[in-house]
Amino acid sequence: MQNKTTITLLLTIMMSCLVTSFGNSQSKKSSPLLHLKPAKEILIESDKIWLSDLFYSDREFKDKIIGDAPELGKKLKLFRKDLRRIVKASPLNWSGSLRKSVVVSRSAKQVPMNIIRNTVVKALEQNHVNDEIEVEFNDRNLKILVPKNAEEAIRVLQSHLDQRTGRFEVVVNINSTANEDQNIILKGKAFAIIPMPVPNKHIGAGQLINKKDITWRKVRIKQQSFGVVGSMEQLLDHVAKRPLTAGRLIRMSDVRPQQLIKKGEFVTLHFKNKTMSLSTRGVSVEPGSRNQVIRVKNPRSKRIIEARVLGPNTAVVLPTTTILR
Structure with a gap:
């Protein structure tokens, strides 16, 4: 009698397991069938990867976050086994794909360098120097990225300038509407600059220099050597002794006063x-x-x-x- 009871209990457990397994299998089969998106590289804007970023279906399905997105401007490669693991963690079906992998890229835009440079220059001029300056960053390939469709606000949190060497270090905060703050340390060198008169077009030898022929170009003070023309008064009523190139500094030896009276006249x-x-x-x-x-x-x-x-x-x-x- 005891043996009969034991056999009956085991049969009941086995049937229960089969029913549960069959129920899960039927539930999985009745779930929407996913298809991998055809694009080899998928661009996303969010800082999270959603199931719908990678897959689509003919039926509506419950979307969910499946992981963190790559950093701005970076890429993440997902292989077939990764995709299977993602689908397996959901109640959805995927028939698989012949493709070995898919690339997920985080879309971004670069903050224009002139905006960054002008922000740094303004902070240094307000806090450290009285002269007009320009700056060079140590990183010649500097790129600051923000989310593609976000609006950014840039401000300097801290700044330091060595008055002797011109070396500076600033902490710049990049705040975007995507709620992603970045604090970036920028290092470089500052140079004092002054406006200097230069030709705005080619001036031939023997040609009289007029005011309309001259424009102003900002140059570093250390570039201004002795004997370089530094004012408009030094050019008016003067003639080019040799051809003058547009945009280049003019030396005093390049010009001579115009002769208004010739000998014997x-x-x-x-x-x-x-x-x-x-x-x-x-x-x-x-x-x-x-x-x-x-x-x-x-x-x-x-x-x-x-x-x-x-x-x-x-x-x-x-x-x-x-x-x-």
């Missing part, structure tokens, strides 16, 4: 004082440029006087001039 001389004003003509003994004092000979008396050049073939006799001969 007739010159109109003006003389003024409190009681009278006279004009006469003379012959230049030497060439002259604007504001230069030259010698002029009276063709009748043969006497030589000094006069300051005003314009083309025009000069004014100095009030304190003396007859030189």
Whole structure:
């Protein structure tokens, strides 16, 4: 009788297991059938990977998070065994795929370098220097990424500048609407800069330099060597001695004053004082440029006087001039 009871209990347990197994199998079979998305590389924007990022189905299915997404701009390769493990952890079906793997990429955009550079320069100028500066980062390939469709806000949390070497270190916070904060340490060197006049186009040898021919370019102070033109006044009424290239600094030796009076030409001389004003003509003994004092000979008396050049073939006799001969 006891043996009969034991056999009956074992049969009951076996039937229960078969029913449970059959029920699970039927439940699995009745679940939606998943298909792997055809794209070899799947772009996602979230910081999590969802089941629907990888699979699709003809029937509606309950979506869920299956793991963390790769870092911004990075890729994650999932092999067939990984995909099977993901599906096995859900009540869904997957018929499998001939493909060996699928790549998941996190979409991102690069913060423009001019925005980063301007933010750093502004912080250094406000906190450490009085001059205008420009900066170079140690990492020439610096890239700061944020989620593709997010708006970013950039601010400097801390800054340090060595006044002797120009070396700086700043902590920049990148905050995006995707709620992903990044604190990044940037290192580099700052350079003081000043505006310098340069040609805005090619100027040929012998060509008169006009104001419209000149633009301003900011250059590092250490690049400004002795003998380089630093003001517009040093260029006006000057002629290029040799061809000048657009955008390049101009040396003093590259230009010469424009000759408004040539040697041996007739010159109109003006003389003024409190009681009278006279004009006469003379012959230049030497060439002259604007504001230069030259010698002029009276063709009748043969006497030589000094006069300051005003314009083309025009000069004014100095009030304190003396007859030189």
